[in-house]
Amino acid sequence: MNLLQFANPIGWWAVALAVPVILLYVLRTRLRRQQVSTLLFWDQIFESNRPRAWWQQLRRLLSLLLQLAVLALLVSALVDPLWDWQQQRQRRVVLILDNSASMQAVDGEGTTRLRAAKQAASALVRSLRGNDRMAMLSAEGTPRVVMGMTDHQSGLIEAIDNLEPTDSPTSLDAAVTLAKRLLSDIEGEGEIIVLTDGCFSATDEWENEPRLTPYRVGEPLDNVGITRYQVRRSLLDAVGYQILVDVTNHGEEAQNCRLELTLEGELVDVIPLELEPGQTDTRVIDHTSTLGGQLVAELDVDDALDVDNRAVALLPRRDPIPVVLVSKGNLFLKSVLESIPLVDLTITNESPDAAPAGGVLVFDRQSPATLPAGRVLVVDPQTDTDLWKLGEPISDPLVGSVDSDSPLTKHVRLTNVAFPDARQLDFQVDAAPLIQSAMEQPLFARLPRKVGDAVVLTCSLEKGDLPLRIAFPVLMKNTIEWFMGEQGELSPAIPTGEMLSVSLAPIQAGKPGTAEPAVEEADPEAKDADAKLTVVEQAPETDEVQYVLVSPADSQRPLAAASDRAIIGPLLTTGVWSIHNGEDYEKQAANAATQTDASVEVPGVQVACNLVNKRESDLRSRIDISNIDELQLLSLGGHSLWFYLTMLSVGLIATEWWLYQRRIVE
Numbered sequence: 001m002n003l004l005q006f007a008n009p010i011g012w013w014a015v016a017l018a019v020p021v022i023l024l025y026v027l028r029t030r031l032r033r034q035q036v037s038t039l040l041f042w043d044q045i046f047e048s049n050r051p052r053a054w055w056q057q058l059r060r061l062l063s064l065l066l067q068l069a070v071l072a073l074l075v076s077a078l079v080d081p082l083w084d085w086q087q088q089r090q091r092r093v094v095l096i097l098d099n100s101a102s103m104q105a106v107d108g109e110g111t112t113r114l115r116a117a118k119q120a121a122s123a124l125v126r127s128l129r130g131n132d133r134m135a136m137l138s139a140e141g142t143p144r145v146v147m148g149m150t151d152h153q154s155g156l157i158e159a160i161d162n163l164e165p166t167d168s169p170t171s172l173d174a175a176v177t178l179a180k181r182l183l184s185d186i187e188g189e190g191e192i193i194v195l196t197d198g199c200f201s202a203t204d205e206w207e208n209e210p211r212l213t214p215y216r217v218g219e220p221l222d223n224v225g226i227t228r229y230q231v232r233r234s235l236l237d238a239v240g241y242q243i244l245v246d247v248t249n250h251g252e253e254a255q256n257c258r259l260e261l262t263l264e265g266e267l268v269d270v271i272p273l274e275l276e277p278g279q280t281d282t283r284v285i286d287h288t289s290t291l292g293g294q295l296v297a298e299l300d301v302d303d304a305l306d307v308d309n310r311a312v313a314l315l316p317r318r319d320p321i322p323v324v325l326v327s328k329g330n331l332f333l334k335s336v337l338e339s340i341p342l343v344d345l346t347i348t349n350e351s352p353d354a355a356p357a358g359g360v361l362v363f364d365r366q367s368p369a370t371l372p373a374g375r376v377l378v379v380d381p382q383t384d385t386d387l388w389k390l391g392e393p394i395s396d397p398l399v400g401s402v403d404s405d406s407p408l409t410k411h412v413r414l415t416n417v418a419f420p421d422a423r424q425l426d427f428q429v430d431a432a433p434l435i436q437s438a439m440e441q442p443l444f445a446r447l448p449r450k451v452g453d454a455v456v457l458t459c460s461l462e463k464g465d466l467p468l469r470i471a472f473p474v475l476m477k478n479t480i481e482w483f484m485g486e487q488g489e490l491s492p493a494i495p496t497g498e499m500l501s502v503s504l505a506p507i508q509a510g511k512p513g514t515a516e517p518a519v520e521e522a523d524p525e526a527k528d529a530d531a532k533l534t535v536v537e538q539a540p541e542t543d544e545v546q547y548v549l550v551s552p553a554d555s556q557r558p559l560a561a562a563s564d565r566a567i568i569g570p571l572l573t574t575g576v577w578s579i580h581n582g583e584d585y586e587k588q589a590a591n592a593a594t595q596t597d598a599s600v601e602v603p604g605v606q607v608a609c610n611l612v613n614k615r616e617s618d619l620r621s622r623i624d625i626s627n628i629d630e631l632q633l634l635s636l637g638g639h640s641l642w643f644y645l646t647m648l649s650v651g652l653i654a655t656e657w658w659l660y661q662r663r664i665v666e
Contacts, residue, residue, distance in 0.1 A: 097160065101165075113197050120217070197619070198622060240287070253277060312610065323359055351372070397418050496574060
């Protein structure tokens with residue numbers, strides 16, 4: 001029965017070192033001849049130093065035996081002997097390395113927590129014996145197997161060194177579940193070692209796993225971070241927008257800092273903040289701008305974590321609205337339309353065949369028999385059209401009711417206001433009256449059409465005081481903005497680690513530079529431990545349009561898309577991600593390389609991604625686990641203690657031998 005095996009039999013060659021050791025003790029130092037006048041004094045010295053005890057004669061032999069014993073110990077270390085019971089208890093380790101956002105925090109010595117964890121993980125790998133096996137997992141937004149079960153130490157160390165940090169929250173529960181699956185296919189119980197900073201709350205999955213051994217990296221640190229950030233267009237103002245931002249102080253001391261807001265690189269606002277320990281400051285900030293693009297919030301604060309000090313959102317831009325006014329001259333209507341933000345007004349006497357592309361066609365006191373296709377507004381109609389027949393004048397055109405729920409008449413106050421020369425309208429379609437007289441006769445109505453809705457206002461602007469009231473410009477502004485359909489648009493910024501369902505309609509419609517994706521949360525069942533996989537993957541080879549997902553660092557990945565939607569994520573890096581038609585994006589890259597058509601925007605959909613996670617920004621451990629310094633396997637560089645004792649013995653014996661041999665006999 002073979003009770004002892006050797007993990008490294010080639011180490012037996014080190015036994016050959018015994019030959020020079022023995023020779024050095026056998027060979028004696030040759031004495032140099034020297035003539036002297038007398039031997040009297042030399043004889044006295046020789047007599048006084050003559051060995052008088054038997055153990056003194058054995059001193060050289062004991063020194064030789066000691067050297068050979070140390071050599072034997074060194075050879076034993078090299079051949080790495082293993083007993084049968086050790087072979088039966090070979091280690092099967094799954095190492096989980098936390099590379100979430102909080103692991104980017106810089107400790108007092110200027111080293112990130114991830115860097116310290118990598119050093120500890122490398123030392124743990126070096127401590128493995130010949131028959132031990134280890135697998136490595138990462139615990140980012142979606143846990144993944146970095147390297148399967150192997151005994152290839154250099155490969156494991158390389159995988160550890162190449163592991164990149166992410167900006168996503170930690171997912172250690174899912175990582176532990178994945179680790180248990182890896183261990184379920186091997187003999188023995190195995191063990192799970194986790195290197196983390198503990199910035200999460202323990203769950204039953206964590207606490208009830210006996211094979212789990214966690215170790216903490218880093219000490220508690222104070223931190224201030226942006227924990228919520230969104231922007232949307234105003235519901236009241238076409239060029240206005242609102243910013244919602246939360247800033248939280250995760251620390252034990254009060255913090256004074258500034259929040260700087262920039263839109264496409266231009267400074268918008270600077271907000272001073274005074275935060276007490278544990279306080280969250282919520283701000284709703286109103287601003288106006290016709291521009292759109294990246295609205296960046298950045299904290300001017302010196303703390304341990306940088307990734308949560310910056311957040312970005314996409315503000316939908318406001319393009320000029322082409323409005324064509326068909327009129328023989330109406331100062332009131334012209335002035336009101338010109339005062340509406342974004343309106344690009346054109347006045348003509350002839351009726352066009354259709355409304356301007358992306359704009360509105362306005363008729364003043366005239367209208368063709370068949371209204372043109374597109375968005376149409378008719379003021380004070382004087383003739384019949386395909387949508388209505390003119391009736392008799394209204395005898396008492398006082399306003400009786402206003403539909404306050406309609407976006408066309410919101411904030412419109414017309415109590416006891418007369419609509420002079422208003423006439424009854426016999427609608428030929430299903431109209432929606434929004435303003436009616438006291439006798440419930442329509443004065444302002446919306447008429448749905450397949451070729452574009454129409455709105456009609458039956459009132460003479462040259463008579464009465466309606467144009468002089470604030471209600472009239474509000475009514476016209478509401479109508480134009482309702483036609484354009486741009487009220488309170490929200491292009492949501494997504495937390496890192498999330499999966500999204502994104503509409504590809506803007507790309508298919510060829511809209512350049514759009515920042516208005518239709519974003520929905522992906523199926524929540526896809527987030528469980530069984531199905532939480534990265535769905536940004538290689539697109540299949542088909543004749544359909546292929547898309548590319550471009551990261552904030554401009555790296556590209558093919559994207560599989562079905563019909564008009566695509567599932568992307570989890571997004572692990574903060575910044576602006578974009579989706580483009582693959583062919584168009586390749587052309588853009590070629591143009592950029594040749595510096596031709598560099599200003600052409602490629603149709604695409606953009607998505608902003610931020611950390612905005614209170615749990616991840618709090619750099620204080622919330623679970624009670626041992627510090628990584630207490631891991632015995634990682635002490636002294638990852639080797640067993642007896643190895644260093646052997647090396648120390650070798651050093652001491654070598655020093656003793658050198659001191660003995662350096663004696664000079666004159």
